[in-house]
Amino acid sequence: MLIAMAGLPGTGKTAIAEAIGARLLRPVVSVDPIESAILRAGIDADQPTGLAAYLVAETLAEIVLGAGHGAIVDAVNAVDPAREQWVSLAARSGQTLKFIEVICSDVAVHRNRLEARQRNLPRLSEPTWHAVEQSLDEYAAWSGPSGAVERLTLDSVEPLDVLVERAVEFLGRPTSS
Known part of the structure; x- marks a missing residue:
């Protein structure tokens, strides 16, 4: 199975992706x-480094899927x-795809998390809260083929262990046809 966050x-x-990966023994391609x-x-x-990163992630996930393992993007x-x-x-890999969308309904919690995080990713600028607010306008509604793929929405104001349990249950359910 391919899981896309x-x-x-x-x-x-x-x-959440890392916790699911640890629980299900699946690699996370970030x-x-x-x-x-x-x-x-x-x-x-x-340069379009973001696009390049998505393409590299796709290639890595394809290799993992081709080796018979699931992957989390x-x-x-x-x-x-x-x-x-x-x-x-x-589709190319013959794998089931499920999306897990993560939201944070508490604006203050979301902002505090964003501003406090230190990911140690050299040369990659952390987005500002202002940039995240602006990207809300660009965040597309789920439509087209991806809108037909099963999707779970998790609200990260809940405890991590609860979210992971919910995700694992969702991932274990048979795909509807």
């Missing part, structure tokens, strides 16, 4: 560390082209 920066996607590595390699930040996946990338990968 989605949600704004600072909502808790990575923490876009932000890949982009950090691209920038560390000397690629100019004015940790990325914002805010727009249809990003989401459709995982739909296409799942």
Whole structure:
């Protein structure tokens, strides 16, 4: 199975993805560390490093899926082209795809998490709260083929262990046809 995380920066996607990965023994392919590595390699930040990171993540996930393992992709996946990338990968790989969207309904908690996080990703700038607020306008509604893929929405104001249990239950349910 291919699991694709989605949600704004600072909502808790990575923490949830890593906990699910540890629980299900599945690797997590995370876009932000890949982009950090691209920038560390000397690629100019004015180049489409975000797109490159998504493409590298897709390639890594495809290799893992091809080896017969499941994978979790940790990325914002805010727009249809990003989401459709995982739909296409799942189809090419003959894998089931499920999305887990992470929101944070408490604006103050979300902002505090974003402003307090220290991810140690060299050369990758952390988004400001203002940038996250602006990206709300760009966060696309779920439509097209990705809108038909099963999706669980988790609100990260709940405890991590509760969210992980809910996600594992969702992932274990048979896919509806």
